[in-house]
Amino acid sequence: MWTSMLLTLATYSYVLYKDTAAFRFAEHSFMATTFAVAVVVAYQTLVSNAFLPIAKGDFSYIIPIVLGLLLYTLPFKRVRWVSRYPLAIIVGVGTGIAIRGAVHAQMVGQVLAAITLPKTPTPMDWFNFFFSLIAFLTSTSYFVFTKEHKGLFKIPTQIGRYMLMLALGSYFGNTILFRMAMLSGRVEELLKVFGIIPWR
Amino acid sequence: MSNILRKREMILFITGLAGGMMMFEYFFAVPAVATASTIVRNWAIIISTLALGLGILNAVRLHSGHIRKRTKSQWIFSVWLLGYFVVLTVIGLWNTKFIVYDWSFKYVYTSLSSTFYALTGFYIFSAAYRAFRARSIEATILIVSGVLILLRNAPIGEAIWKGFPILGEWVLMVGQLGGMRTLTFVAAVGLIVFGIRTLLGLERGYYGGVE
């Protein structure tokens, strides 16, 4: 308990004072533990995802293990190229997953949401509908790359920038809430450990 | 054999195959493909897990270099890092419930993770201090919307004026919607174009520039 709080204070010394030896100590201790935890977790992942299936007779899992080991050719100049094969699978999976999610939820889904009319609308609902529709259209125009933002085209892109700022500002404000709550939680623990306020 | 395997096209073919599988599975309900792509995803997890060793080699190389060169006010920490890491790993692999590992996990790993996350509390504050200045119309809009949200979130805003939460709520539920939609939308467009470029081998970040 005490250790963790001393390490926390050491970390905050970087922010509140400057890069101190205490911060270095916290930093390196943290890295060492994380490395160790990562190794242990990786080992457990391998056991449950690869070794156990192999032990049960599913030998197909030898393939990814061999592929993974190919990564370690990296330091050797002549055979370095084989490390590209395991990467090909990783990158392929990542790109595929990213694309498929993007097209459905982020593109078609957004258009659908933008044109969905309010049900049983009040005048305010209509205003809100048109406001977000226009905000969507204008701010998208800001992201046109094959046309310089000049002349008539400057008007929608300018409004679009304002709309983007409105969105980003609200996001900024909202994030402050969570971050302050986190920090105040650490302050609370500090005060408790040092006996300044009682444990409830 | 190795000449064919060395070809960039072969690597791109594998990439495309894995990527295509993920996309196909998403749009079409064909059980065989669904099973196959689950297997490939598991492979990717295993390969990524094994890549951790590369990271460890990287860190060992960096820190042993520091130790060898006796880098000022660094090498002693490097010794500490490597020593602590080796001891902890051995213990952790043997028994994760053993006190040293358990203790380090709780009071160093978990505790410092949230400590570092909470650092953002400080930094977001000074970022707000710098960013929220009415330099232009854009910046002013950013401030107004940010402050309205602040006044909505803090109970004190409501106590100052009943209208703040209503305005803040409007910004949150309506005002920011169009902009957010755009950001989501264009990021997706860019990503897909980029993905196609990657799969075609036109992308420098992915073996575009190497032979």
Next chain:
Amino acid sequence: MAEVDRRVLYWGIFLVLVVPYLQPLGLPITVQETTKTLYDKIETMGPKNIALFSIAGGVSAWAEIQPSMVAVMRHLVRREVKVVIWGFFTDQDLTVDMVVVSVPELTTKYKYGEDWVYMGYLAGGETAVAQLASDVHAVFKADKYGTPIEKLSLMQRVKSAKDIDLVLTIDTGSYIGYYIRHWNVGKGTPVAEIGIAMQTEWLPYYPANLMAILIGVRGGAEYEKLIGRLGDGTVRMDAISVSHLVVIIVIILANLGYVMTRREKK
């Protein structure tokens, strides 16, 4: 003014966050209707009534739900309402311990077995909740500590959902939905929610199926205000209020400074 050393700001926010912990300020906060209804309901209850405290949230959610749990339990104990506790999370023993430590009346004023019981952990999701609604004794044979259910005088009065006067579901997921479907719609038992901020998505069910909903730390702070005993919720809300206020003040100062320097240049 425009370029203050950042560390001054950091120290400022750090110290400001300390203040509410040393002395709860009880900064003004308006109590929402959805919180008030729960208070009013418990005010009408007494020693004859039984409330269910169902834990469906882990220790990781304490930061958000602990203040409201403690405040509501304090209120129940003050009204001498009988309390049955069970839950669906493996680490719930820690949560129960925390509540018992925070509300010492449970051990001093209350008698275990007669005034309150802790039935322990249950797996099974919606099926389990549905079964509990119709027959508690079929699911639980003994309490957490191994005492057979027949020997617990309080449990003799609790056979099904009909015997419970108020369900308090402490929720970080969808258990609230299970209780609404099987306890409220099925048996007519009032259901109230003590939840994390995300649980606002259930707000549309108020008041038809959900009699009250306490949201996150703010819900706890409001409830503390209602029962007139400020606690963790108030402190944390104070911390939020104070820090936000400081942020806003600093933004105003920064802008003033900016305008001044611009004028000087002109």
Next chain:
Amino acid sequence: MTLAKASCEFEHEYDQRSKRASIKSFEIEDESYLYAYTPFIRLKNSEDILLIISGRGFSFVVLVLMFVFFYVALQLAKKGKAPQIRRITAMDAIDEAVGRATEEGRPVHFTSGYAYATLSSEQGPQVLASIGILSHVAALCARFDVPIIYNTCIADSLPLVEETLRAAYRNEGKPESYDPKSIRYQPEQSPYVAAVLATLQRERPAVNMMIGGLYYESVVMGEAGNMIGATQIGGTANIHQMPFIIATCDYAMIGEEIFAASAYVTKDPLVTSGIAAGDWTKGLLILLTILGAVMELSGIPVISQLLKW
């Protein structure tokens, strides 16, 4: 082949005006639905062998269209009719920033963000885009003999980063200047943040570039970079971090810009042609939005039905 029927049926009535809902009746057919994700998928006809999963049909069409657009743009570029790309100021600023680092004799710091610590997540493309930009930056650094530091917590990106840096130095004719120690790996997010803080404070880079799948580290690294007075260039497609990139960086790229930037720096019309394909897609969907809104307003929900296909 029968995937689960929508198994949890509960009727609920929702009153739009009062925004109040209530449950009237409920039934459960099978408790296994709790664990299955299948309720989200509705099969149109269980007899068909190759089925488009309902609701995703139009998305598939859009994706195919994008491939077609890409092909057309590429062919146009090959004929020398490459579309003009507008300037991306953040990218133009890189040269100047590296120049400043040369004058001051301070290093350049580059990082790609947390990105779930793997290339195989949906954050992967952002990291690849970041590495694409890195190849440009590294080439500049090699040319002017400015040391470059790359911090990362993505273990499986290490081979790519190494190859990129090595290639950059080789292409500038200085393979011996490449220092493998300039790439530094830390496991997981928070140690990575710690290491970046340390690097910024101890080695005082003149330029701090953070481009990629950023998470909470954006504001921490951005402010720490500001503290040492580094020129900051940032970019991410993660919406939740964009405000902080804009707040802390001198030059910010948001959303699509980082993907475009990675092509933009090549100045190769074949590579940049894809950006035009993206613009065409945007144009098409914008038209669809306007058309859709008009038709919805006149009570013909054709477009919305099409999108839900």
